[in-house]
Amino acid sequence: MLYFTRQSTRRVLLSAALLMMTSWAASVHAQTIPTKRWSASYPTTGAVVIPAGENVLLDVNLNVTTLSILGRVVCDNKNMSVTARWIMVHGELRCGTATTPFLHRLIITLVGTNAVEDVMGMGTKFLGAMSGGILQLHGATRVNWTRLAATAAKGSTRITLQLAPSWRVGERIVLASSDYRPEHAEEVAITAIAGNVVTLSRPLTYTHWCQTSTFGTATLQECAEVGLLSRNILIRGDAASVTAGFGGHTMVMSGSVAKLSSVEFFQMGQRGRIARYPFHWHMVGNAVGQYLKNSSIHHAYNRFVSVHGTHSTLLANNVGYDTVGHGFYLEDGIETKNVLSANLGLRVRNATDGKPTPSDRQASVFWISNPDNTIRDNVAAGAEDTGFWLGFPEHPIGLSTTPAVWPRRTALRDFTGNTSHSNGNRGLYVDGAELANRTTTTTWYEPRQNPADGNSLIVTPVFRTFTAYKNRNEGVWIRSFAGPVLAGAKLADNWMGVYLANLVSGPAYTNLGIVDSSLVVGETGNKGNPETWETKGLDGRELPRFWSPGDSIRGVEFYDGPMAVSRTVFANFQSNTQRKSGGISSLAPNSFNVSSRNFSQAISFVNANRVYLHDLTPNNSGDAFSTFLDSDGTVSGTAGRKIVPKNPVLVTPLCTLNALWNAYVCPHEYMNLQVHVASGESLVGTSLRRDDGASVALASAEGYPWSVNTNLITERPYEVRFATVAPKIIDFVVPEKPGKAVRVSMLYPPSAFTVTRWGSPVYRASSLAELTSGGHKYFYDGTRLHLRVVNPSGTWEEVRVRRP
The missing domain is CATH 2.160.20 (Pectate Lyase C-like)
Structure with missing residues (x-):
């Protein structure tokens, strides 16, 4: 039995009162304690x-x-x-x-x-x-969100989480979709919880996937997120x-x-x-x-x-x-x-x-309009539509309009550790910035040391440890002048892993887009939740493009350039009777120029068809001339070989056909040649013929009827055949590969003409034999004009042929 004196009782009560007042004061965190009660x-x-x-x-x-x-x-x-x-x-x-x-x-x-x-x-x-x-x-x-620790199958009423969140009975949670349909996210209430096991108020309508897979030394985790709403x-x-x-x-x-x-x-x-x-x-x-x-x-x-x-x-x-x-x-x-x-x-x-x-109308989860922000995890x-949309306008718009700020030329502060899945279009989209009227337009990101100076040095944007899976189109789409680097990415179950539209720009003209130290998986064990009415894969899986089930599944596509794929693992790209598949490919159909400097190095494959190139299609010279260098032999088995499409003017008897790749492996050096008609005549109907009679139709780039793009075997004579008489002003451009040359000829009228390099006369050879070596030269035999076009420095080089 305890006894209190009046004094001790007063002391206890006073202490309790002080404790209550202190607690109350702390709870309202008042600089001044409220003086009135509402x-x-x-x-x-x-x-x-x-x-x-x-x-x-x-x-x-x-x-x-x-x-x-x-x-x-x-x-x-x-x-x-x-x-x-x-x-x-x-x-x-x-x-x-x-x-x-x-x-x-x-x-x-x-x-x-x-x-x-x-x-x-x-x-x-x-x-x-x-x-x-x-x-x-x-x-x-609270614990705001976590991930599943194991797959929650359709019909389940319990889920297991990666941590014990201390959520409460009656609270509402949402399970993210883990397939191609964002609408397969499910909201449920908690009816019981024990550690990391949560009992749900109803059976799940869809399977929510969780699995960690290993491919060689690389691992991939696809586990649906679970978020607390209450x-x-x-x-x-x-x-x-x-x-x-x-x-x-x-x-x-x-x-x-x-x-x-x-x-x-x-x-x-x-x-x-x-x-x-x-x-x-x-x-x-x-x-x-x-x-x-x-x-x-x-x-x-x-x-x-x-x-x-x-x-x-x-x-x-x-x-x-x-x-x-x-x-x-x-x-x-x-x-x-x-x-x-x-x-x-x-x-x-x-x-x-x-x-x-x-x-x-094309909603994204994250819309980022200036790169000088931290976007992490x-x-x-x-x-x-899109998970992360990074669209950088030339200048701020709306209420913030000012010509003094250059978002498109601003360096990327930090884009690290982000994940994007179950999107109807793309996982990451760096393109499509807004104009002043809020419509979007195609844009090339080009961060520079001084954003206000378009000639200052490029600052390489690095997108680090990005994960993208179950996106109906591209896991990653980046359009840039800056040689972007996608480092440590993990991409799986996308229709296309990476679309990298990288173009070089001055003054160095050497910006290289790189996919580096990444894992790209064609198909995982996650078969999704296909609807009964949609076309499925041969193993019953949900297809990224059920409306076009024959579309090939590709890992990294070469496009534009220069571009490299380095230290990357490709897994589970296997063709079947429904559709083709390949770890490395090129964009198709494509009418635009593709660099001859694109290359791969230090590549490894797990259960993968290494390459798949599409058949040539009309009006698409881009994919018809898309080649890449296997620099160290980890793709073809022989260092220095080129992988080329089934284009007769690129292939010789020295090449070897790989039927599974739908491509040839060749020992030749290829060089980019662009033909631009500065006088405006159309190039429709133009073809290209090699000296051995091999020929192919040339198609102008979409929207540019006066321009065609090729990659040709260096030092091998080719003839450009125009549908009618040769245009009045023709520019032959070799934008890359220093010290290399192409030879090209064309029927040309015997009227007066000039051949110049940046306005200065080009040396006129006295015989065709002189064109086999040296710098820029031309020879005219009375009916045919022969050119030797050389790139001395690796930057844009142009020879102009002009007649009255």
């Missing part, structure tokens, strides 16, 4: 204003018309709800802190259907901060939001501060409306220290998060599920030094009406 000082209905200088403890439920906070409002430690048409914060709204989160339940419901109302530029149905407003909401710390702080649109997609929105304007963690956004965003997003920094400028993290945004109507005219924010460990239009969105191309880290986005739908921007797990 329940005793302010109404809970109607239009309410908290005056400047007031310091109020929110301790009661509110059902107000509107709420203006000019002073300071701090949440009490209790469950509460706030319902309003809009909430404007000019002072401060605080519920929990970064060190002492709010652990009870707070529900903020934004109501209304009046789309015309516009309060201070924020519209209506919003939680907003402006004119110095501070918004701080910190919910309970949080104890909830900001939501009302039930009426569903009808027209007119939900609530959160907006933080210039001069204001937002720090949010562990907040749930539900039925937020206003469909098709500019600046009406679930969460939105709007023209804040420098926002160092501001963040949205550990939160969920789901069942939204317009994006997940927009960072607009704002720099240095942190978006980390958020889960975005089910929205319309681009998900995590850097808006104008001026936004820099933001950090997007470990965010999970899934089920992103196209905006069929092209609103708020035309590109939203994020997952794009299912957009109807």
Whole structure:
């Protein structure tokens, strides 16, 4: 039995009171403890204003018309709800802190259907901060998302996770799709949990895959993500939001501060409306220290998060599920030094009406419009179009328009460790930047040391440790002038692994696009969830292009160039009776130029047809002349051999046909020759004939009827045969391979003509025999003009033939 004196009792009670006060003070994290309780000082209905200088403890439920906070409002430690048409914060709204989160339940419901109302530029149905407003909401710390530890089969009611997340019964989670259909993401409730095993409220409709596979020394993990949607702080649109997609929105304007963690956004965003997003920094400028993290945004109507005219924010460990239009969105191309880290986005739908921007018809999970941002360890797990869309405009657009900033020439700050799967189009797309009218156009990324100087040195962009699987088209598509490097990538189950449209540019003219130290897998054990009505693979698997089941599956395609594939493993590329397959290929059909400097080195193969080149098709000289060098013999078995298509003017008796590759292995040196008609005549009907009689039709590049592109055997005589008389001004261009030469002839009228190199006369030989060596030369025999065109330095070299 314990006995207390009156003094000891007083001491115990005093200590308890002090402890309670300390705990309460810490929980509200007040510089000044609130001096008023809402329940005793302010109404809970109607239009309410908290005056400047007031310091109020929110301790009661509110059902107000509107709420203006000019002073300071701090949440009490209790469950509460706030319902309003809009909430404007000019002072401060605080519920929990970064060190002492709010652990009870707070529900903020934004109501209304009046789309015309516009309060201070924020519209209506919003939680907003402006004119110095501070918004701080910190919910309970949670495990936001993880991955499956084992495949969850269709019909399962239990899943096993890679870690024990301490989620709770009744909370809602979402399982990402692990096939080609983003709509196969599934939302379920938790009915029981024991460690890392979660029991679900219903059987799964689809199989969600998890497997780690080993190919030689390389490993690939395909495991569906599982995200937590529930949080104890909830900001939501009302039930009426569903009808027209007119939900609530959160907006933080210039001069204001937002720090949010562990907040749930539900039925937020206003469909098709500019600046009406679930969460939105709007023209804040420098926002160092501001963040949205550990939160969920789901069942939204317009994006997940927009960072607009704002720099240095942190978006980390958020889960975005089910929205319309681009998900995590850097808006104008001026936004820099933001950090997007470990965010999970899934089920992103196209905006069929092209609103708020035309590109939203091709929605991406991550839209990045300036490369000077950190994009690390994020997952794009299912957009109807693209996972990561990096489209860099020449200059910022929209409200941030300025000619002084050059996103397209800005260096890539950090793109590392990101994953993209289950997208309807591409995993990573570096191309298609916006114009001033928000339509997109083909763009070449060319980062330079001084973005304002288009002649300054190139800065090589490196995309590190990117994973892409189950994308219907390309795992990676990069268009660049800068020699991009895709390093340590893991690509699997894509229709095409890598499309690298790299073009060289001055002044060095040597920028090399590289796929390096990567793993590229044609097909894994993940057969997906094919619909009953769609065409399947021979083993029952879901095909990336079920509508065209005969389309070949390829790993890395050579295109443009120069380009290299180095230290890369290709696995499980096997042709069958349904479709062809090959680890290394070339883009087809393709009418554009392909560099003769493309090469492979240090390649290894596991259960893979090493190469597959397509049959020649009409009007496509690009793939007809696409060759690559096997520099060390790890593809063909003999170092220095060239892999060439079945083009008769490239193949000789010294070449060997590999039927499985649909290609020849040749010992010859090939060199790029481009024929451009500067006088504008069409080259339709032009053909090429080798000195032994082998010939092939030449096709101009799409949209360029005055230009054809070839790769020819060096020093071997070829004849260009025009459909009619030779054009008046013809440029013969050899853009690469220093010290090498091509020989070409053509029927030419006996009128006066000139042959020049950059305006200076080219040496006229006295006999055809003189053309076998030396520099630029020509010989005219009265009916035929013979040229020797040499590249002395490895840069663009041009010889012009001109007649009256």
